[in-house]
Amino acid sequence: MKLIEDIIRFLETRLEEFLRAHPEIELQALDEQLRQQEEDTRRLLQESRAQKQDLSKSLSKLGEEIKTWHFRIEKAEQANRPDLAEGARRREAELLQQGSRLFNQGKSLEEKIRQLEALLPQIAQRRQEVQTKLQEVKAAQAKTAAERVSPWEKLFEEDKLEEEFRRLEMRLAVDKELDDMKKKVGEQKRR
Template identity: 40%
Template sequence: MGLFEDFSRFLETRLEEFIKDNPHLELQALEEQLREQEEDTLRLIAELNQEEKKLETEILNIAQDIQKWHTWVQKAQAANRLDLAAQAQEREATLLRQGNQRWGQMQGVKERIQKSKELYYQVQQRHQEVKAKAAELEANRAKAKSQPTPQNSWETQGWNQSQFYSSSDSFNDSLEAKFRQWEMDDELNQLKRNMGR
């Protein structure tokens, strides 16, 4: 589960940076990533559930075969056909080993399902937190727009900055957001590569 832990730590540290730098755009990007993580985790859980069902079916089939061979061992022993009884016992022992192996695999899958469910709830909770933060931020932005402040008023705008500076500033903010998004994507890709090893 190292990938999930690294991803969770990454999200926690980046959330604070996102809020400081460009809250509304970065929160939207983070919200999208969390939504994708939820979907990926649900897909993984579905795949693991299918694998568990497949293993259960195999175990039941092996158990039926073990019963059949056990019955043949008893019949061969009763008929004093020790050669057949020995071969049937070997087959029964092989099936028991296969059954134990499949049982162990199924227990491993069940553990992975449980951990994936825990991860899903953690990601879902983080997603809700980000949604709430985005809604709070949007409410604050709407409130700030409706209340004129000295920096935003017509009288002081000309004194503090030129029109050229403000348009250049918004261009830089857009460019900065692109670079931050690129860096974030690069970090995510690096995490994915590290986990794939």
């Protein structure tokens, strides 16, 4: 077990070093996590809204049932049937308890929906910050890369300049040599 733990620690250390050396990869991973979190939050929000809508329908239906049993209580009392009235009261009480539970679930869902709605812009803002930072890191890396290339380009330009001067000097030397030879040939012809 100690060997495995050492290997895991070594790999984690190497990964951290790699990420420090390549911050754009870490930022891309963070952006992906935030994108996934935003997607999950949107999905949860949609599901919660659908649950709230279903719960509202259930509460409405339950309210109708409670009304029905309340009228049955009154009918049983008018018909002088205390046994039926008592049974209807028990049923009405059960439905009221069920309604109370559903109402509390609805309140919890409303709070969850509010929290999710508040979370979405926060995630979007954080993701925008990460993307901005990622662009800055990439721009800095491009600038650094350009700076690294520039001295080489400058060296090549200097080499080109040096080569041009050598050609010029060689041509001038050849031209002078030709002039000297022409003079010698001209002198020999005169003799």
